[in-house]
Amino acid sequence: MAEDFPESACAYARALAAKSKRFARQISAAPEKRAPADGYPEDPFGELSGKTGCPALRQRFPDRVLVRVSNRCFMNCRHCTRRALLGKSETADTEERLAGCVKYVLAHPRVRDVLISGGDALALPDARLMRIVDAFAALPQIDIVRVCTRALSANPARVTASLAGKLSRSKKVWVNTQFNCADEVTPEARAAAARLVDRGIPVSCQTVLLKGVNDSPAEMLRLLRALSAARIRPYYVFMCDPVAGVGRFRVPLERARRIERICAESIGGLSMPRFVADIPGAKRKQPI
Numbered sequence: 036m037a038e039d040f041p042e043s044a045c046a047y048a049r050a051l052a053a054k055s056k057r058f059a060r061q062i063s064a065a066p067e068k069r070a071p072a073d074g075y076p077e078d079p080f081g082e083l084s085g086k087t088g089c090p091a092l093r094q095r096f097p098d099r100v101l102v103r104v105s106n107r108c109f110m111n112c113r114h115c116t117r118r119a120l121l122g123k124s125e126t127a128d129t130e131e132r133l134a135g136c137v138k139y140v141l142a143h144p145r146v147r148d149v150l151i152s153g154g155d156a157l158a159l160p161d162a163r164l165m166r167i168v169d170a171f172a173a174l175p176q177i178d179i180v181r182v183c184t185r186a187l188s189a190n191p192a193r194v195t196a197s198l199a200g201k202l203s204r205s206k207k208v209w210v211n212t213q214f215n216c217a218d219e220v221t222p223e224a225r226a227a228a229a230r231l232v233d234r235g236i237p238v239s240c241q242t243v244l245l246k247g248v249n250d251s252p253a254e255m256l257r258l259l260r261a262l263s264a265a266r267i268r269p270y271y272v273f274m275c276d277p278v279a280g281v282g283r284f285r286v287p288l289e290r291a292r293r294i295e296r297i298c299a300e301s302i303g304g305l306s307m308p309r310f311v312a313d314i315p316g317a318k319r320k321q322p323i
């Protein structure tokens with residue numbers, strides 16, 4: 036299993052892992068070689084087999100679509116929902132495929148929010164990323180283009196001032212990122228967030244609740260406070276998805292509820308994310 040999804044991290048992520056056990060746990064594949072199979076499916080959300088007619092585009096909800104634009108990331112997160120898909124699924128990597136995705140959105144006028152995802156959207160060169168972002172932002176029906184990236188925590192230098200300027204052009208881009216422990220909110224990460232926020236781009240964080248990383252009220256509060264101080268809005272805390280290979284990270288529901296309750300009693304609403312589970316087939320993210 037670890038062989039199918041090899042350990043991989045850029046230089047910045049490796050250096051951070053050397054300093055933080057909580058971050059290193061998200062990168063190290065070693066425990067998977069010792070763990071028994073956990074029995075979860077590889078593709079619980081049917082992302083490889085969706086039926087939109089565009090292999091790079093998925094629609095689970097009426098007002099938004101996800102477009103996969105890259106199969107690469109700055110680190111292979113061991114808890115990744117798409118770990119079995121990365122490198123195997125089709126992306127909008129040609130003009131023809133991008134045109135097919137745009138055509139799909141035009142044919143579905145209820146869609147107002149496009150998630151540019153992967154892999155990591157910022158694994159693309161600026162020119163290709165902006166070609167995709169601008170293609171959707173130009174559609175009058177689209178209010179929001181979400182650029183989904185872990186670069187802020189895994190490779191913050193990728194978020195250059197130049198890229199922030201380009202992303203701000205349409206005034207429709209929001210950046211969705213992922214931080215899972217306060218150790219990740221480094222000076223470099225804060226500076227990367229500032230480059231976006233100073234350009235008027237909202238930055239929101241989706242955290243994954245991970246055993247041994249952030250599964251205590253104290254650690255979660257440390258993260259939420261660090262994100263708020265960096266002007267990154269804590270948005271969701273996801274229960275770890277039921278995906279093959281991630282069993283060692285799953286946190287029992289009662290423990291998750293206790294963490295949520297103590298956080299809600301300790302910080303203001305602006306810093307308090309929604310704790311949810313993404314359940315295959317559900318019409319919405321389910322509050323825990």
Ligand code: SF4
Pocket residue numbers: 107108109110111112114115116117118153154155184185
């Ligand atoms: S950055 Fe996101 S898509 Fe890439 S490995 Fe991590 S969780 Fe998966």
